[in-house]
Amino acid sequence: MSLDKSTLEKVANLARIKVKESEIDPLINELNNIMSWVEKLNEVDIDNIEPMTGVSDAKLRERNDEVNDGGYQDKVVNNSPESISNSFSVPKVIE
Amino acid sequence: MTNLSNLGVTEILDGLNNKAFSAEELIVEYIKILKTKNKHNAYIHFNEEKSLNLAKESDARRAKNNSLALDGLPIAVKDIFCVKGEKTSACSKILENFVPNYESSVTSNLWKQGAIYLGKTSMDEFAMGSSNETSFFGKVMNPWSKDKQLVPGGSSGGSAAAVAANLAPIALGTDTGGSIRQPASFCGTIGLKPTYGRCSRWGIIAFASSLDQAGPITRSVKDSAQILQYMSGFDIKDSTSADIPVPNFIDACSSSIKDKIIGIPKEYKIDKLANDVQKIWELGIEWLQDSGAKVIDVNLPHTEYALPTYYIVAPAEASANLARYDGVKYGFRAESFDDLEDMYCSTRSEGFGEEVKRRILIGTYVLSAGYYDAYYLRAQKVRTKIVNDFNKAFNKCDAILTPTAPSGAFEIGANMSPIEMYMNDVFTVPASLAGLPAISVPGGFSDDKKPLGLQLIGKAFDEETILAFASVIENCSNFKNSIKDII
Amino acid sequence: MREPIILKGETGQWEMVIGLEIHAQVKCKSKLFSGSSTEFGAEPNTQVSFIDAAMPGMLPVINQEAVDQAIRTGHALNAKINNMSVFDRKNYFYPDLPQGYQISQYKSPIVGEGWLIIDLGKGETKKIGIERLHLEQDAGKLMHDQHPKYSLVDLNRSGIPLMEIVSKPDMRDWEEAGAYLRKLRSIVRYIDSCDGNMDQGSLRCDANISVRRPGEKFGTRCELKNINSVKFMMKAVEYEAYRQIEIIEAGNQVKQETRLYDPIKNETRSMRSKEEAHDYRYFPDPDLLPLYITDERINTFKKNLPELPDVKRDRFQKEYNLSFYDADVLTADKLHADFFESLAKGRDAKFVANWIITNFFAMLNEVDKSIEESPIKEEQLGELFDLINDGTISGRTAKEVFEEMFTNGGNASEIVEKKGLKQISNTDELEAMIQKIIEDNSQQVEKFRSGNEKLFGWFVGQVMKNTQGAANPKVVNEILKKSLKN
Secondary structure, three states: OOOOHHHHHHHHHHOOOOOOHHHHHHHHHHHHHHHHHHHHHHHOOOOOOOOOOOOOOOOOOEEOOOOOOOOOHHHHHOOOOOEEOOEEEEEOOOO | OOOHHHOOHHHHHHHHHOOOOOHHHHHHHHHHHHHHHHHHOOEEEOOHHHHHHHHHHHHHHHHOOOOOOOOOOEEEEEOOEOOOOOOOOOOOHHHOOOOOOOOOHHHHHHHHOOOEEEEEEOOOHHHOOOOOOOOOOOOOOOOOOOOOOEOOOOOOHHHHHHHHOOOOOEEEEEEOOOOOHHHHHHHOOEEEEOOOOOOOOOOEOOOOOOOOEEEEEEOOHHHHHHHHHHHOOOOOOOOOOOOOOOOOHHHHHOOOOOOOEEEEEHHHOOOOOOHHHHHHHHHHHHHHHHOOOEEEEEOOOOHHHHHHHHHHHHHHHHHHHHHHOOOOOOOOOOOOOOOHHHHHHHHHHHHOOHHHHHHHHHHHHHHOOOOOHHHHHHHHHHHHHHHHHHHHHHOOOOEEEEEOOOOOOOEOOOOOOHHHHHHHHOOOHHHHHHOOOEEEEEEEEOOOOOEEEEEEEEOOOOHHHHHHHHHHHHHHHOHHHHHHHHO | OOOOOOEEOOOOEEEEEEEEEEEEEOOOOEOOOOOOEOOOOOOOOOOOOOOOOOOOOOOOOEEHHHHHHHHHHHHHOOOOEOOEEOOEEEEOOOOOOOOOEEEEOOOOOOEOOEEEEEEOOOOOEEEEEEEEEEEEEOOOEEEOOOOOOEEEEEOOOOOOEEEEEEEOOOEOOHHHHHHHHHHHHHHHHHOOOOOOOOOOOOEEEEEEEEEEOOOOOOOOOEEEEEEOOHHHHHHHHHHHHHHHHHHHHOOOOOOOOEEEEEOOOOEEEEOOOOHHHOOOOOEEOOOOOOEEOOHHHHHHHHHOOOOOHHHHHHHHHHHHOOOHHHHHHHHOOHHHHHHHHHHHOOOOHHHHHHHHHHHHHHHHHHOOOOHHHOOOOHHHHHHHHHHHHOOOOOHHHHHHHHHHHHHHOOOHHHHHHHHOOOOEOOHHHHHHHHHHHHHHOHHHHHHHHOOOOOHHHHHHHHHHHHHOOOEOHHHHHHHHHHHHHO
């Protein structure tokens, strides 16, 4: 499988990363090198093999339903590049 | 007075307890060194006032005979651990000026034992790299550099360099595919990656959640054991943290390896393995054998697939883990943009470095519609096979000995393709994928006098055995004494 | 059997195919993966932990109660509870999604296939399939009207546990869809896994709808969002069905997309232009291990499942000898059913059912109040019933007392006492009064006795006039019948 320009553009858009026009070709080249290298995995017989879902075979632990967090709005927003009235802000969105 | 910055954990704690020096004197000495000798750029910042205050509190406790297990011990922290009130950015522009209002569980565990925050060390941006060259705060120089400037390895390059250059007795690192072990090997230090789940990941900036694990970088095996002792432990806040008791790691360092079985995987004898690395590896085998261990060959047939597997799984997880850096809640936001979408794209394009962007793109691609099965799902299946390989091998042996990296430290600015760079982790990645504990311990030097590490991989939650083996290698290699001959 | 509504287009008949995706906010104190509160209506960002705000290094830990509620709900929907389920990350960028991904369940949901029975009036029912139920995090809220340049983000809702309940495309018109939504709401309220409040958004509904020629294969569907009442859902489905028919009949194709329902204009409009760019890249969340649920745990919840609306309705019909209609009305909401049952204890159940449906529920409905907000509590209404039953007041007076209680408060006996509404049931007193009326009106008595039986009502009227309406009509009737015969 080879990654083409339109796929790269789609992927870059999904990842919200801008790729300059001049960077597209070298990047495609580089990513394709990496992807064809990882395609070495096609040699491995994976029939009847379960994918790894967790490194440990432990079960998911569940916590009790208790309210013991939150209530510190200043600490939540004080790292924000632009907070307004204790809320985060983004350029106006039209829904 | 002895040179305080040469001291290891035990020596420092003994010195403090014997009143040979105070915690304050120790910190003052370190701050002085950091101010004058950070030529390696290992630290990105430190907080003199905070460290001094903590030292004074520590001295006060000791004066009242209330001292804690690690009281007064200075620790440098990789910039990936959230330290309350201290800028934490994973050396990325996108987290510029982020100051956490919380403390990572691992650092919190250490501060609770009286350890003192010394400063933040440099790293590859978001722990993505093997040379520490992707740090937003500039390159870090390996203290072993002579005529040519060498990389310290990565991603915990700042931590390894700081410890190697006596700028800290201990530094914390994190290891995702070798990020503790490879820089430890390059800088001639000990680097221990515990079993996945041994140390809480809570408060550590995530790169690849199923692989990330915190660990110590020190100048002796016992120091690593002593720090790991207090870093470890079950944490209810991390769903992947293991709820199992923490054994006595310090005792484990001195336990006998007689009749223990060490496995040697032939698959690690790759074409690109340098002769000098091969030679150190053989020496290591000899040392263990001479100390009573039994050496056997083991098979890890899927070893060559580990690295490609890693370079699917880790970027995939990273692509999601790094989606939160969007210029809304913290860190960097682009100066100018047209609308919301443009704010996202500009912020992320300007805020992330090239390697991070490359991995986000790869990760996004391997998860995207039409490619998921071919890449991500396949990789997770191969990962299962890699785990099975280890399980089989560990039916026959107690630990596995390999080189840590295929070569010694390379030059800063070496013109490497991404894949050539990735090859640095060829020996460290398999244990990461399987979540196994592994330690890098200096075995000797390359032909051009660069440190070379040997890696011991253990069974899950059996750090004790690899600490015992590593201690033997540490003693046999006589690395510490040979430093003097070399420098 | 009830036939689904068939729509007539220019070119012939059309059938609707409807599936609903319900997002039900799980009733529990804290969020799905953090310990912050789920309380509604707090100041922006006050119920946000570092985890909910996706601060670097934060990790999710699942809330046991949310899992339990999903198991309960699964049982109530006759569904298979899966022993193993997996949490996945659903990746997309939006300011209300701080992590850049929503933790949801994709390939392995906690609950698999099930079904429920909807009621279509006149005792007609239909079985609707449930595709799955899974747990996921809610997103935050964007506020657009607080600032001229910016939209503000409030994360109080971020991370609140939701159950997404997906039906099979088994509904064929808006009546069925409405009945499904009402039934599902009723069920989650019965088992107390969701408060079912559509106004506050704790129950939200997306509708998938397509049209087709009757019996043919499925057409292209559109997903309707922003539906916050049963009524609007039904209207939205109706509007959308006609819109799609118009498109197809004009020779065009329906585009598969997400559409927003506008309840004011009663129309749907295309929501996101970049729909095709969506690619959620689901993958198992490496911060969470697979969720294993033992058979023992599953069975415990099954055993302890409360009586559900259908079963309760059948029981009410049998036990209290109620009509299907009355039993259905009473059991639609668990609180209503409980209210009825506690009042019916020791009283005439049919009378109680009739009275609370025609008077009490009607009044609540009129002032748009829920039973929890009712100014009249159970015991108070019980007292009123007892006053009717022992003849202290008449049924008509009771209504007056009830209205007084409802608007101004107070207990029935006090109001009766204060306003002198007690009816005269004293036989001696009434007999004497009637005797006097007979004596004073011999002509009328004569006419009655000679066959003009309509005059009986006139005599009753005289008694009522004399007593200002306070005479017990039952007693008056009996005495009059006796006295006039002689």
